[in-house]
Amino acid sequence: MISATHFIAQAAREGFDFYTGVPCSFLTPLINGVINDDGLRYVGAASEGEAVAIASGAWLAGRRTVVMCQNSGLGNTVNPLTSLNAPFRIPTLLITTWRGEPGLGDEPQHEVMGRISHDLLSLLGIEHAPFPTEGEAVQGVLAAATRSMAERSLPFALVMKKGSVEKVELRQAPVRPRPAGRRADWSDDGSRPRRIDVLEALLELLDDETAVIATTGKCGRELFTLADRPQHLYQVGSMGSASAMGLGLALNTPRTVVVLDGDGAALMKMGNMATVGANGPGNLVHVILDNGVHDSTGGQATVPVDFAAVALACGYRSAFSCCSVKGFRIAFGEATAGEKPALIHVRILPGSLPKLGRPTVTPADVARRFKAFVSGHSAPAER
């Protein structure tokens, strides 16, 4: 058995300073140790996939990240690990437990995942090693993980057996609901804009210092077609992860972060909004471009939701509704000048440009260009 403080201190020596995840009883002492540590930030996520995206956003801001989860949550990480971390080459230290280890006599719901966890990690192309169970082994294991992450620029996993870490009592401040945020409705009789009209208006309104993360599908493709700049990140995959990545970034940079989401994507990972609201980054503007359909895949209907109401219920400090370019301009001005996190729900028309480009810069290059922009350096800084 090792102590959580020893692991955390050794990890800090390797530069790991940002933790996120979803608990597991095997992980309890380590998570408690991280939460108890005033020098560390732990972001509790609603799902393990969200945690992976939050960590990716934090990495873009120059942090070294750790994602902690139960192996039954590995399934929830598969989408961002394969379509975000892999193409964008974003590393993270993934600490996953080994519930259902054969011979352990664990609960039936862990049996299958217990049998396949290591194979699943290998299939995902993620190098992995056992989580250390002796104090003397910690430094070497972390050094090997760091080396692999630096060489491959991909996640590395440590698989934790039951009883690896000594018990730690949790000291945690209660999470209190936030006071009600402000709502403004700038819906008018103007004709509904197309997504490209809103993006054009946004590009006029944006300053050169703001970081923009665009959701998967035609949103990012339209943004790229209008303008390709280091301050843009086109999240070509990981549907639903834009706001989580935006959160991880916003918590670690003074820059304003604008997340461009789709209604389908926002619905897919609506738990993200609860995490955004609770963590309350004062520099995040979350824009949901709501065309009522999955436009990028042929226009299949989504379900109607009052996203401004959801945002306020989740603790966003302000939320705006609009359905015209004029309304969007007012809402964006108020959102950037006012209390954040802010959400702008823009109702738009389905449809896209007939000739739409796709980002020609590789995701890995987009990520490094964006990371350099966020850090304020022109040359990419690899960590």
Ligand SMILES: Cc1ncc(C[n+]2csc(CCOP(=O)(O)OP(=O)(O)O)c2C)c(N)n1
């Ligand atoms: C996990 C996952 N499921 C499905 C898809 C396929 N897909 C790509 S874009 C998209 C629609 C996104 O809808 P929305 O967020 O509303 O944006 P819109 O296309 O309307 O701009 C879908 C379903 C995907 N990329 N990833």
